[in-house]
Amino acid sequence: MAVKVLQSIHVPHRKNTEEMAPVRFDSVKTVIIPMAMHIGAPAKPVVKPGDSVKVGTLIGEAGGFVSAPIHSSVSGTVKKIDDILLSSGSTCPAVVIESDGNMTPDESIKAPEITDFDSFINAVRASGAVGLGGAGFPTAVKLKVDPERVEYILINGAECEPYITSDTHTMVDNPDRMYTALAMLKRFYPKAHIIIGIENNKKKAISVMRRYSDNVENCDVCALPASYPQGGEKVLIYNTTGRIVPEGKLPIDAGCIVLNATTLSFIGKYLMTGIPLVTKCVTVDGSAVKNPQNVIARIGTPAKDIVEFLGGFKEEPKKALYGGPMMGISMPDLEQPVLKNTNAMLFFDEKGCRVPEPSACIRCGSCIDACPMNLMPTELEHARVNHDIERLKALKINLCMECGSCSFVCPAKRNLVESHKLAKLYLREASAK
Amino acid sequence: MSKLTLSVSPHIRSSRTTRSVMLEVIIALLPATIAGVVLYGFRALLLCVISCCACVLFEFVYEKIVKLPVTIGDLSAVVTGLLLALNVPPGLPVWMLIIGDLFAIVVAKMLFGGLGCNFMNPAMVGRIVMMFSFTAAMTTFTPPQGTVDALSSATPLAVMDTLSWANFKDLFFGLHSGVIGESCVAALLLGGIYLCIRKIIKPIIPLCFIGSCILFSFLFGGTQPVLSAFAGGLFLGAIFMATDYVTSPITNWGKAIFGVFCGFITAVIRVFGNYTEGITFAIILGNILVPYINDLTRKKALGGIYTKPGKEAAK
Numbered sequence: 001m002a003v004k005v006l007q008s009i010h011v012p013h014r015k016n017t018e019e020m021a022p023v024r025f026d027s028v029k030t031v032i033i034p035m036a037m038h039i040g041a042p043a044k045p046v047v048k049p050g051d052s053v054k055v056g057t058l059i060g061e062a063g064g065f066v067s068a069p070i071h072s073s074v075s076g077t078v079k080k081i082d083d084i085l086l087s088s089g090s091t092c093p094a095v096v097i098e099s100d101g102n103m104t105p106d107e108s109i110k111a112p113e114i115t116d117f118d119s120f121i122n123a124v125r126a127s128g129a130v131g132l133g134g135a136g137f138p139t140a141v142k143l144k145v146d147p148e149r150v151e152y153i154l155i156n157g158a159e160c161e162p163y164i165t166s167d168t169h170t171m172v173d174n175p176d177r178m179y180t181a182l183a184m185l186k187r188f189y190p191k192a193h194i195i196i197g198i199e200n201n202k203k204k205a206i207s208v209m210r211r212y213s214d215n216v217e218n219c220d221v222c223a224l225p226a227s228y229p230q231g232g233e234k235v236l237i238y239n240t241t242g243r244i245v246p247e248g249k250l251p252i253d254a255g256c257i258v259l260n261a262t263t264l265s266f267i268g269k270y271l272m273t274g275i276p277l278v279t280k281c282v283t284v285d286g287s288a289v290k291n292p293q294n295v296i297a298r299i300g301t302p303a304k305d306i307v308e309f310l311g312g313f314k315e316e317p318k319k320a321l322y323g324g325p326m327m328g329i330s331m332p333d334l335e336q337p338v339l340k341n342t343n344a345m346l347f348f349d350e351k352g353c354r355v356p357e358p359s360a361c362i363r364c365g366s367c368i369d370a371c372p373m374n375l376m377p378t379e380l381e382h383a384r385v386n387h388d389i390e391r392l393k394a395l396k397i398n399l400c401m402e403c404g405s406c407s408f409v410c411p412a413k414r415n416l417v418e419s420h421k422l423a424k425l426y427l428r429e430a431s432a433k
Numbered sequence: 434m435s436k437l438t439l440s441v442s443p444h445i446r447s448s449r450t451t452r453s454v455m456l457e458v459i460i461a462l463l464p465a466t467i468a469g470v471v472l473y474g475f476r477a478l479l480l481c482v483i484s485c486c487a488c489v490l491f492e493f494v495y496e497k498i499v500k501l502p503v504t505i506g507d508l509s510a511v512v513t514g515l516l517l518a519l520n521v522p523p524g525l526p527v528w529m530l531i532i533g534d535l536f537a538i539v540v541a542k543m544l545f546g547g548l549g550c551n552f553m554n555p556a557m558v559g560r561i562v563m564m565f566s567f568t569a570a571m572t573t574f575t576p577p578q579g580t581v582d583a584l585s586s587a588t589p590l591a592v593m594d595t596l597s598w599a600n601f602k603d604l605f606f607g608l609h610s611g612v613i614g615e616s617c618v619a620a621l622l623l624g625g626i627y628l629c630i631r632k633i634i635k636p637i638i639p640l641c642f643i644g645s646c647i648l649f650s651f652l653f654g655g656t657q658p659v660l661s662a663f664a665g666g667l668f669l670g671a672i673f674m675a676t677d678y679v680t681s682p683i684t685n686w687g688k689a690i691f692g693v694f695c696g697f698i699t700a701v702i703r704v705f706g707n708y709t710e711g712i713t714f715a716i717i718l719g720n721i722l723v724p725y726i727n728d729l730t731r732k733k734a735l736g737g738i739y740t741k742p743g744k745e746a747a748k
Binding site: 006415 | 437438439440441442443444445446447449450451453454504507509547548549550678679683684727731732733734735736737738
């Protein structure tokens, strides 16, 4: 472990669902499966209304190299293929499937045969795996590098966002899946040092993973400080290896591959069973939810069905989020489905969704002491307000990962992350001209 | 179904607000204020209360006149008022103090755009105006209640050559003439430690300020370089004035440079200047340098690639 760690902040943990075993929710009536659940080209639908599908049937094929296939999460009938509004504000085609309630698996499902590196990559691609921590980058693309270049494989089990416990449950509840996938990584990246990063307050997960790493050479569990944002990719790389990813480069340029713990667990499951990515462990919590719980839900399950399954709302929800409260994205409505990279759905009542009014910056420097990337958020905001492109570039706006630390600590409650997002957009538009 | 709120992350915020920060500063100033009242009597309390009220009133009236949202709830005007009162001798006529408040709030703060936009410390500006306008009243000191020792007639800084370490206790606890808030070093230290523990300020500026003042006084051959640090307004200025967020640098290195610079100027004025006291001018001069210090000490982003300006121009 590196001696130095990056600046971080303390956020409330609120891991209410940590001790509760996840429950399965299979009785969903209709699933809505968008064709864009990953970074890159959307998948192309290969079914049409009226087709009958089974669990694991391919319904969308990868739309390019940086893309991922999509499978049906239920057995039943395709009702329609329609554009839906995503939380990003854009629309994309989605396959709507009515479940017959039987969850019949597709006949083609069988554990993949892994003979060499290429067959491993092809298996990962066929599984539909994408970065399940939130980014949704197709995993096969990430893994398809010269194994000689890979000095470190970092498993991200930090789970630094408040509320979310789904990664931890994935690690603790099915360790054999993790072990299977880790063994495969050892096989194909023999030179890589595997480091599993977990926040030091998750004792159970650490001990489960140590059971493996203690017996395997060049594999360690690194207990990270329990502060935010340990799970940020560049933060994890620095805090475990001391390496810095240069501006505009990828982790592999620093000799690292970073995989989310849930992604790894899924790859392990796929290698063992051949069942593609059709379910996802989702933390359902927030001030409006009656019974917070981890739910293993079918991909495409609408938010409101999950909450109903858990006993409904105790207060009328005024805000719904994909992901944690620090980086999560607001849902436009409660019909939004569980996506591949959904790790939490949070629902807040009137009081929980209140965002304070911003006031004048008092130049206290709290944001500067909070930023893990050593940026100067208040200066960035100033440059953005002044439309100063050169200054935005000089202050490295593009290195901002929008972790939310600056906005969180700001005593004047300035919407710094919002400003950074606008600044990046502004920079992109300016350079496109 | 009701509409959902759409907003940009983060969706939770810390409990610290501008108002709570200002409140902590007021709490940290209470020991010095109480010490001032104990030392110099009821008049000291009167000046503090009037000054706070005047500052809040000026801010309110100004914002009403120019039709700005009223911001007196952030308590920053109270801090300015209290700091200004702590910077005047206990015998100062009330109307003079109110004129100081007027300059501090309206000229130094509001005309530059209000909280966060002023480039000079408002309380320091108010004090300078009073120093030049009412020099006699601003340098007439009353001795603490019930004391008749050698120290009580003049401020210790003016008679530094007659003092020795035997007087340290009097200096540390403020048993001498001076302005309301600066005398009792013990109370100021208590407030400073509170601010550091509550993470409102970092100790960088006070340590660099006081340390460099002592060092440069020694190098310049000033009388009693260490002992004189405990006399005059050094602790009040270093802990509460120089650390003002708005008018001090934002990076740690910047704060260090700023602190050393202020200490240097203070030593120069104290050793070579006509004034016995140099804190106010040192801080104001420092304030003016802050934008440049900020530019010099800009942080390097993690993984950031910085090309020299010449190279970029060549492209």
